[in-house]
Amino acid sequence: MKKKSKRQLIKKLDILFSKIVREGKGCLRCGKKTNLHCAHIFSRRYMTTRWNLDNAIPLCYACHIFWCHRNPIEFTIFVTKILGEEKLEELRKLSLEKSAYTVQDLEQLLRVLEAHKPEPLCL
Numbered sequence: 001m002k003k004k005s006k007r008q009l010i011k012k013l014d015i016l017f018s019k020i021v022r023e024g025k026g027c028l029r030c031g032k033k034t035n036l037h038c039a040h041i042f043s044r045r046y047m048t049t050r051w052n053l054d055n056a057i058p059l060c061y062a063c064h065i066f067w068c069h070r071n072p073i074e075f076t077i078f079v080t081k082i083l084g085e086e087k088l089e090e091l092r093k094l095s096l097e098k099s100a101y102t103v104q105d106l107e108q109l110l111r112v113l114e115a116h117k118p119e120p121l122c123l
């Protein structure tokens with residue numbers, strides 16, 4: 001029972017997080033506004049940075065799958081320009097930390113994301 005509810009919370013967090021990352025934005029690489037993906041900088045498998053808003057950028061399908069995933073070095077240079085080396089290193093360290101989220105932790109994360117106000121559109 002507990003496990004199921006954790007899984008559900010993770011799913012809910014993933015959906016909401018992805019929406020926040022993509023909503024009202026364009027692909028950071030090519031500017032396209034359709035078929036946007038929520039591209040993680042440090043993989044989603046690292047739970048401690050999975051819902052960190054610094055750790056994901058909006059990319060269109062093509063840039064995500066055919067550029068980012070196939071050119072990891074170019075992608076690293078790209079995100080270093082966006083975040084700066086310091087922030088990237090901070091995220092890297094955070095991503096390597098062990099996570100042991102309880103149901104309560106996940107619920108708290110969800111509340112934080114739900115309260116997130118979308119950034120104003122900038123051109």
Ligand SMILES: [Zn+2]
Pocket residue numbers: 027028029030031032059060061062063064
């Ligand atoms: Zn693109």
